[in-house]
Amino acid sequence: MPEPILQTEALTKRFGAVVASDDVTLDLRPGEIHALIGPNGAGKSTVIKQIAGEVRPDGGSIRFAGRTIDRLDMVARARLGLARTFQVSSVAPEFSALQNVMLAVQSVDRRIYRFFRPALREAVLVEPAMAHLERLLLDDRAEVRAGDLSHGERRALEIAIALALKPRAFLLDEPMAGMGPENTAKLVEILDGLRAEAPILLVEHDMDAVFALADRISVIVYGRIIASGTPQEIRSNEEVQRAYLGDEGDDGAA
Amino acid sequence: MGREAAISLLIAAALLAAPLLGQAFDEPFVITLATKVAILGLAGTGLNLALGYGGLVSLGHAAFFGLGGYVAGILASHALNYEPLFTWPLTVEGTTQMLIIWPVAIVVSGVAALVIGALSLRTSGVFFIMITLAFAQMVYYFAISWPAYGGEDGLSIYIRNEFPGLNTLNPLHFFAVCYVLLLVAVALSFLLSRSRFGLALSGARQNAQRLATVGISPFRVRLTAFVLSGMVTGLAGALYADLNRFVSPSMLSWHTSGEIMVFVLLGGTRRLLGPAAGAALYIVLEHTLGDVSEHWMLLLGALLVALVLFARGGVIGILAGQPRHA
The missing domain is CATH 3.40.50.300 (P-loop containing nucleotide triphosphate hydrolases)
Structure with a gap:
């Protein structure tokens, strides 16, 4: 075992x-x-x-x-x-689904303290984040505000975020x-x-x-x-x- | 170009046009007012990093504004009296060079923000407001009770500090310096708000638990923002001292903290030129309503209540509508 x-x-x-x-x-x-x-x-x-x-x-x-x-x-x-999801969905409501996942991607590559380059133009953030969304069948909802997603989509988004942590x-x-x-x-x-x-x-x-x-x-x-x-x-x-x-x-x- | 960007450009252009018109029509007072708007807008741009992007309601930014002012005043007074600041372990002279004063003001207010932030950011909500207020009041009473630099009476700067290639006593020249610094701070805020750090900071504001769950410490992100915020406001303080050629404890008072916050709220939190627009509105109201009635603050209060109740985005929010993603 x-x-x-x-x-x-x-x-x-x-x-x-x-x-x-x-x-x-x-x-x-x-x-x-x-x-x-x-x-x-x-x-x-x-x-x-x-x-x-x-x-x-x-x-x-x-x-x-x-x-x-x-x-x-x-x-x-x-x-x-340790990647965790919550009983009651906990996402950043003003961010798009994509930005929510990007937050996890940038945490994993340990470079949070970058002040100048636009995050949404960094392929190393956007591409993995999109891949995780795709896996949860959320890729066509990537640009939607997390607060506007349906309940089920928000549950899935949380798992996409967890996945992005490569836990x-x-x-x-x-x-x-x-x-x-x-x-x-x-x-x-x-x-x-x-x-x-x-x-x-x-x-x-x-x-x-x-x-x-x-x-x-x-x-x-x-x-x-x-x-x-x-x-x-x-x-x-x-x-x-x-x-x-x-x-x-x-x-x-x- | 988005609507907010267009309105921002318009505000920046208006702020540039005002002193030029003042010059053309021989109204130097207008130049002074425009300079004041640029400086206070810069102070608000600093606060906006903490209050707007970070959601950190600091009622203590007068501490950084005042410290920046005192750095300018103290360095200049030593230079003008030919007395070194200290002689041990090495001799440090005062200076009247803005290019030296600014970095010192930025570092001093940044260190103050690091200390105040490290302690205050362990709390949140009302406690955070009260603790930041308390720290600023400590600095305020310290300035009042320290006679070496004027105590309660403040400290005069006899000649405005110098900038290479410019005559800072020429109001237009000095305006140009302040205006450019405002635009630089706004541009840096713009970059920051879209960067990785901006993403993390906004995440901390929206949902700190979410940020912690992905392994980013909300405390460290907020502290970084608070320090950057204090630095910008401190730089504005140094300029303000030069504008008035005078520093006094009133720059450090809670009233000043409140005013800087009002600029941000009037203009709109998280709007790049919100603080500048707010400062402009405040100063225009002060000088128009102020002539009509000494109770103009009452009207300002009513306006602020209306804005907070009905237009969270401040003036820029009314003009430009809701922003897109965060």
């Missing part, structure tokens, strides 16, 4: 009396999609936020790309190769949220191809998408991982059935 690229070790986070993360230990290995599922409020996003550096854990440790990253802030973690791992927080079935199907296909570039830790409510994509699934309830395994194992796990999947069956969107 290959070495995991990302590991959380007994991650714990409390908000007042609520334990949002209770001893969360999970890992992400090269080439895989590891889905994190659970009911609303189970603490899935809190795990993502702690890994990305937005929320400081009360206990536990995170290793990424061979080092402990507990002391690094969000910027440093992103630079190390070593993706953290995707409900990328399918609010998408119609057609767009979800397209996105499933795109994410399927993405795992070859970097493994994906995927938080998602759409169970069809999860079971179509995931190599492994961890189920989190009340901040605690109650089961972890292949999709088949999870599907047949009784505790998971009781706590979460219930009798919703295969099409059980939560």
Whole structure:
């Protein structure tokens, strides 16, 4: 089994009396999609936020790309190769889709402090950015203000930005949220191809998408991982059935 | 050419025409007013980098404006008194050369902006406004209580500082110097706003979380913009001291910070010639309404409220409409 690229070790986070993360230990290995599922409020996003550096854990440790990253802030973690998307789309609304992706491209080539040359005329920025948009089927929307994009397009734009970071791992927080079935199907296909570039830790409510994509699934309830395994194992796990999947069956969107 | 570009050219041309007409009709006061517009427009162009492009509402830019002014005043006073600034570890004389005074003013205000920015930019929103204000007030009270350079009374510059090849005492010559510097600052702002750095700065203003997520530190980007902003405003301060041949703590007062901000808001944030247009409007109003009533500020206040409520883009926004991408 290959070495995991990302590991959380007994991650714990409390908000007042609520334990949002209770001893969360999970890992992400090269080439895989590891889905994190659970009911609303189970603490899935809190795990993502702690890994990305937005929320400081009360206990536990995170290793990424061979080092402990507990002391690094969000910027440093992103630079190390953690690319994250948000549960609620977070883009620069006044920028075009293209400019949003260019921001990530220029961050990767580490030359932000250039003051004179127009960025939109730099082929080294525009061309890769366009290629990433194309991959997310957004190339004909490149000039549209991100704030004017449809909900689904903004979700896709976030993934294009993440892609532009050439990350070593993706953290995707409900990328399918609010998408119609057609767009979800397209996105499933795109994410399927993405795992070859970097493994994906995927938080998602759409169970069809999860079971179509995931190599492994961890189920989190009340901040605690109650089961972890292949999709088949999870599907047949009784505790998971009781706590979460219930009798919703295969099409059980939560 | 876009509509904003056309209007910008028109404003620049009008600002050039005013003193020439003043000269032709023997109205030297018009030249002085135009020079004031160019200098205050330059101060606003500096603030626009932080306030407009960076979304950093600084109420402390008087600190940089005043420091630039004091650099000009102090260097000139030492030169005119033949007293070195200091003698240890090496002797540094004062100077009346603008070409030396300007870089010193830019560096001094830049260092001040680095210190003030590094501390203030850890906060945001109202706290940022208050902290920048507090730092400027510190510099203000320091100037008042330091008798060596005039304290509360300020410091006179007996002869306007010199520029090679020009007679700076000729109002038109001095106007030309200020006008060219304004245009240079506007041109640099234009380049900056479209550069990689401009992209990052605008990104920090729109969505700092997004910027951090792609691995660019919003703090460092903002601090850089704040320093550049302070430098430009500091240069304007040095020119302002030369215009009045006088520096006083009032250049450092919060009232000055407010005025510079008003220029930017009147003209339109993130509009290249917005600050110059705003300064022009302000000064024209001051001298027309000011003659009608001493309560002209009341009218200005009403105008400002109307602009902020109904025309976020300021005067240039009204004339040119919405800008394209950011």
